[in-house]
Amino acid sequence: MRTRFRRRSPDSVGHPLVSRGPWALALRRLRRDRAALVFGSLLGLIVLALLAAPLYASQVAHTTPEENHLTDRTVIDGRSTYVLSLEGKPIGPTWGRSYFLGADENGRDLMVRLLYGARASVTIGGGAVLLSVLLALPLALAAGFRRGRTDALISRLFDLLWSFPALLLGVLLSTSLTLHGVEVGPLEIGSGSKLIPVVVIGLVYVPYIARPLRGQVLALREQQFMEAARASGMRPTAVMARELVPHLWSTLLVLSTLLLVNAIALEVALSFLGAGINPPEASLGTLIDAGLDNVERSPHLLLAPSVALVLIILALSGLAEGLRRALDPHGALGVSLVRGR
Amino acid sequence: MIAFVVRRLAAAAATAWVASVLAFGMFWTVPNVDPSYFLGGAQHGTNVTRAIANEKYGLDDPLPSQYVRLMGSILRGDIECFYGCASLRDEFVGALPVTLSLVAGAGLISVALGVWLALICVRHRGRWPDRVITAAATAAYSVPSIVLAALLWAFVTHKSGAFPDDGYVPLTQNPFEWARHLLLPWIASALPFAGAYVHVVRASLLNAVHEDWVRTARAKGLSERKVIRRHVLRNGLIPPVNIWGLDFSHAFGGFALYVEVIFGLPGVGLLTAGTIGTFDLPPIVALAIYLAIVVVLTSAIVDIVVAALDPRVRRSRPST
Numbered sequence A: 001m002r003t004r005f006r007r008r009s010p011d012s013v014g015h016p017l018v019s020r021g022p023w024a025l026a027l028r029r030l031r032r033d034r035a036a037l038v039f040g041s042l043l044g045l046i047v048l049a050l051l052a053a054p055l056y057a058s059q060v061a062h063t064t065p066e067e068n069h070l071t072d073r074t075v076i077d078g079r080s081t082y083v084l085s086l087e088g089k090p091i092g093p094t095w096g097r098s099y100f101l102g103a104d105e106n107g108r109d110l111m112v113r114l115l116y117g118a119r120a121s122v123t124i125g126g127g128a129v130l131l132s133v134l135l136a137l138p139l140a141l142a143a144g145f146r147r148g149r150t151d152a153l154i155s156r157l158f159d160l161l162w163s164f165p166a167l168l169l170g171v172l173l174s175t176s177l178t179l180h181g182v183e184v185g186p187l188e189i190g191s192g193s194k195l196i197p198v199v200v201i202g203l204v205y206v207p208y209i210a211r212p213l214r215g216q217v218l219a220l221r222e223q224q225f226m227e228a229a230r231a232s233g234m235r236p237t238a239v240m241a242r243e244l245v246p247h248l249w250s251t252l253l254v255l256s257t258l259l260l261v262n263a264i265a266l267e268v269a270l271s272f273l274g275a276g277i278n279p280p281e282a283s284l285g286t287l288i289d290a291g292l293d294n295v296e297r298s299p300h301l302l303l304a305p306s307v308a309l310v311l312i313i314l315a316l317s318g319l320a321e322g323l324r325r326a327l328d329p330h331g332a333l334g335v336s337l338v339r340g341r
Numbered sequence B: 001m002i003a004f005v006v007r008r009l010a011a012a013a014a015t016a017w018v019a020s021v022l023a024f025g026m027f028w029t030v031p032n033v034d035p036s037y038f039l040g041g042a043q044h045g046t047n048v049t050r051a052i053a054n055e056k057y058g059l060d061d062p063l064p065s066q067y068v069r070l071m072g073s074i075l076r077g078d079i080e081c082f083y084g085c086a087s088l089r090d091e092f093v094g095a096l097p098v099t100l101s102l103v104a105g106a107g108l109i110s111v112a113l114g115v116w117l118a119l120i121c122v123r124h125r126g127r128w129p130d131r132v133i134t135a136a137a138t139a140a141y142s143v144p145s146i147v148l149a150a151l152l153w154a155f156v157t158h159k160s161g162a163f164p165d166d167g168y169v170p171l172t173q174n175p176f177e178w179a180r181h182l183l184l185p186w187i188a189s190a191l192p193f194a195g196a197y198v199h200v201v202r203a204s205l206l207n208a209v210h211e212d213w214v215r216t217a218r219a220k221g222l223s224e225r226k227v228i229r230r231h232v233l234r235n236g237l238i239p240p241v242n243i244w245g246l247d248f249s250h251a252f253g254g255f256a257l258y259v260e261v262i263f264g265l266p267g268v269g270l271l272t273a274g275t276i277g278t279f280d281l282p283p284i285v286a287l288a289i290y291l292a293i294v295v296v297l298t299s300a301i302v303d304i305v306v307a308a309l310d311p312r313v314r315r316s317r318p319s320t
Helices: A022-032 A032-053 A053-061 A110-146 A147-161 A166-182 A197-202 A205-220 A224-232 A236-272 A284-293 A300-327 B001-029 B035-039 B048-058 B061-077 B088-123 B128-142 B145-160 B175-209 B212-219 B222-236 B238-253 B255-263 B268-278 B281-309 B311-315
Strands: A073-076 A079-082 A180-182 A187-189
Touching: A022 A032, A022 B088, A032 A053, A032 A110, A032 A300, A032 B001, A053 A110, A053 B255, A073 A300, A079 B212, A110 A147, A110 A197, A110 A205, A110 A236, A110 A284, A110 A300, A110 B238, A147 A205, A147 B001, A166 A197, A166 A236, A166 B001, A166 B238, A166 B255, A166 B281, A197 A205, A197 A236, A205 A236, A224 A236, A236 A300, A236 B035, A236 B145, A236 B255, A284 A300, A284 B145, A300 B128, A300 B145, B001 B061, B001 B281, B061 B238, B061 B281, B088 B128, B088 B175, B088 B222, B088 B255, B088 B268, B145 B255, B175 B238, B175 B255, B175 B311, B212 B238, B222 B238, B238 B255, B238 B268, B238 B281, B255 B268, B268 B281
Parallel strands: none
Antiparallel strands: A073 A079, A180 A187
């Protein structure tokens, strides 16, 4: 039974009792957290820019991320200039409508490529985290709820995956999948597909979500409300779905934002090593790789994707920390994925 | 303690074995990935080309016997590459000191910097030095080492000329040159970790500061310095040391890959990155297994060191 005491009039005497749900409380804490709000709005701006990438390409820059402009001219300060000089040196940032951040070795618009590349990195990271959560939740529930042999088996599997570096596993899996693509039943993933990094990163990070979740399920299992649910004759699946899972949402939210940071960084490293997105398609990793090759003549090619990646990671990890402070103010969940990269 | 060491090493051996089975399975048995498809040519080859490949490399043998043969050759160091290659084992062993120098140096720098800054934070908790350092740590943590390495290589190595473009000099040959080759790679790999460790160590030390035994130590009249060193640090460093151990045993298959590629350090990361690009299956599996052995061994050593420091760990079941 839940009773709500509402404030009757603004000048009521004493301490009016206001009962709020945990989510409302978290939201209130988040709204008072200035750092989280700043990082959150930065992230909002970035997401908007990434969503608007096709619009920017077609309406402002009038090009596509893969369109070469080897012999084109553009207007800078009222003068018509070749995009690539005679020695093949691309122009730097014009801060204008086209070639806002300059051009690359093939005369492609760097700003457009950057928007599309960041979009690819973020979507792949997001898809991978989604896949991880979808795989980790049932496994953690099964392990923590059934305990015994199921738990032993699943936990050993997590320990095993956990004991290998994510990047190495990712490179190997991705190489294996890239050789000829995969066909799993009706699902067919071609060898150049963007789904490969999603699957690879998603699989690699399953234990990073499942291990803390399992611990929480184990602790929740012993609580009285669980006993009450069992005693009232609910079936195990119903107990899990209706009684257990609602307690896990906040942990899942915090964990998956923290993991998204790592997933994006892993995608960048994979693409950099040639085991993720393949050129000419853009990802922050391939852009950094290409930028390194030509850094002496055109430093903007390296600087632009580096700054973009740092901004994305800064915004995301700032928001993730804010979410953690809001949802778990006393550190009771012990959720922390703070790891170096 | 001896029982713990034995158990931990046995667990490490088991993990390495499972890793070898997984690596074999990943490249030999997944449909469309197994070598006969791979060697058959475009579109998985024709039946004829696949039969020739099967005949030549003995791919028709039962999988367990193929596994035993491949693992034997990997451990002996005379793998038969599909496209031809040198003895990878010797190359790997030769490259190991480079990566070891990189990882150990970065590990030491990150942990020293992290603990030192965290101590300053704890001493001035809530005041401006604490805030400045935690903010700086967040910033450092937000610059992935791949970006830091790329920027340092592009704008410091090239511009200043004080650092070599690539290559490596062994420590035994010339310690100064060794450090000069490794300084920037160390900074690039250590800074993001140091940023993360400031947060981890600070949180852990702040927990320890409120423990009863710390209050007792203060009540006894110990100096703040002794309280921190003997009572706060000893207990507060146990959780961070575990994270550090995991991070740096993973480094061999983690940041070493791209940091070595960017700085042209001839270590196992560069070797792996080069080998992956060839799509030649036996050396890829071989490197995966060599790296697995190194990773598993390092994390076992770290766990044994932690157990030596903290008696409670010795009694618990070792995790892989």
